[in-house]
Amino acid sequence: MAPKSDISLFKVTLLLLLALFSFLSNATANSSPFEFLEHLKGCQQGDKVKGINDLKKYLHNFGYLNYKNYIHSDDDDFDELLEEAVKTYQLNFHLKSTGTLDDKTISQMMMPRCGVPDIVNGTTSMRSTQKHRHGSIHTTVHYSFPNGKPKWPSSKYHLSYAFFPGTPSQATGAIAQAFATWARSTHFKFSQAQNYQNADVKISFHRGNHGDGRNFDGPGGVLAHAFYPTDGRFHFDAAENWSVGAKPGAYDLESVALHEIGHLLGLGHSSVKGAIMSATISPGVTLKSLHGDDIQGIKALYNV
Ligand SMILES: *[C@@H]1O[C@H](CO)[C@@H](O)[C@H](O)[C@H]1NC(C)=O
Ligand SMILES: *[C@@H]1O[C@H](CO)[C@@H](O)[C@H](O)[C@H]1NC(C)=O
Ligand SMILES: [Zn+2]
Ligand SMILES: [Zn+2]
Numbered sequence: 001m002a003p004k005s006d007i008s009l010f011k012v013t014l015l016l017l018l019a020l021f022s023f024l025s026n027a028t029a030n031s032s033p034f035e036f037l038e039h040l041k042g043c044q045q046g047d048k049v050k051g052i053n054d055l056k057k058y059l060h061n062f063g064y065l066n067y068k069n070y071i072h073s074d075d076d077d078f079d080e081l082l083e084e085a086v087k088t089y090q091l092n093f094h095l096k097s098t099g100t101l102d103d104k105t106i107s108q109m110m111m112p113r114c115g116v117p118d119i120v121n122g123t124t125s126m127r128s129t130q131k132h133r134h135g136s137i138h139t140t141v142h143y144s145f146p147n148g149k150p151k152w153p154s155s156k157y158h159l160s161y162a163f164f165p166g167t168p169s170q171a172t173g174a175i176a177q178a179f180a181t182w183a184r185s186t187h188f189k190f191s192q193a194q195n196y197q198n199a200d201v202k203i204s205f206h207r208g209n210h211g212d213g214r215n216f217d218g219p220g221g222v223l224a225h226a227f228y229p230t231d232g233r234f235h236f237d238a239a240e241n242w243s244v245g246a247k248p249g250a251y252d253l254e255s256v257a258l259h260e261i262g263h264l265l266g267l268g269h270s271s272v273k274g275a276i277m278s279a280t281i282s283p284g285v286t287l288k289s290l291h292g293d294d295i296q297g298i299k300a301l302y303n304v
Pocket of ligand 4: 206212235
């Protein structure tokens with residue numbers, strides 16, 4: 001009898017341990033969709049590590065890797081193309097452009113961010129394309145525009161926006177504040193419309209796959225995205241812990257809205273850290289006013 005019960009006790013203990021382990025690993029996996037990056041610290045060209053293919057997806061999503069003609073897109077090989085992509089990423093975020101996934105690069109990549117790619121169709125006007133002058137990178141202009149500089153026609157400076165029916169009034173109030181902030185510093189005027197279908201800008205909250213090919217990823221990771229002119233779609237990830245004002249562990253709706261409106265008007269991401277158009281944001285902070293870089297960007301784009 002004794003050996004048998006020892007064995008079942010062992011089995012029960014093992015099962016409990018397995019259950020605990022899977023609970024813990026799920027808990028960490030759920031903490032952020034970018035958590036996988038933590039395990040890639042120190043990786044560089046020539047390495048083959050599980051999770052590199054997720055890094056490739058990440059860099060593809062944000063415009064740093066073009067999957068067209070990229071035969072290694074689905075494996076864990078840290079090849080030359082991936083190294084190039086990491087170097088460009090590092091330049092855009094003011095990091096030492098080594099191509100190695102050092103601690104600072106991983107921390108930057110793990111920050112919650114906007115889902116709009118930093119690079120559209122292989123070109124970036126973020127820091128990496130700034131001309132080298134006297135051996136150092138020239139860093140006076142940081143705002144960017146996507147290829148083709150899509151913008152609203154000059155006669156269309158008064159835009160209407162509307163919320164998907166049922167959007168809570170706390171959310172609509174915070175987002176309306178963000179439109180008012182842009183109106184104060186640019187030639188644009190905004191007014192809230194009741195008719196969702198006919199509005200220039202259509203605002204809605206979604207989870208996961210919501211039909212535009214840019215799936216949301218649950219709590220953390222990508223927080224929101226918006227489309228360049230004159231599309232007008234403006235989407236928030238409904239899975240985020242949204243707040244009105246600075247609350248620990250939550251994302252301030254007005255701050256994120258301020259950023260996305262920049263895309264709706266035609267701005268790409270800026271490499272200036274304090275700019276509203278910088279791609280990342282931390283939980284618990286609020287950004288209530290535009291940076292000179294954001295305003296200069298709009299002035300340059302609309303020639304005003
Ligand atoms: C990027 O390229 C695709 C395909 O060539 C094109 O349809 C799209 O308009 C381009 N996007 C921009 C912003 O230039
Ligand atoms: C969501 O934000 C609230 C307000 O700060 C905070 O108390 C809570 O812990 C956050 N929840 C998560 C899951 O982070
Ligand atoms: Zn953005
Ligand atoms: Zn969307």
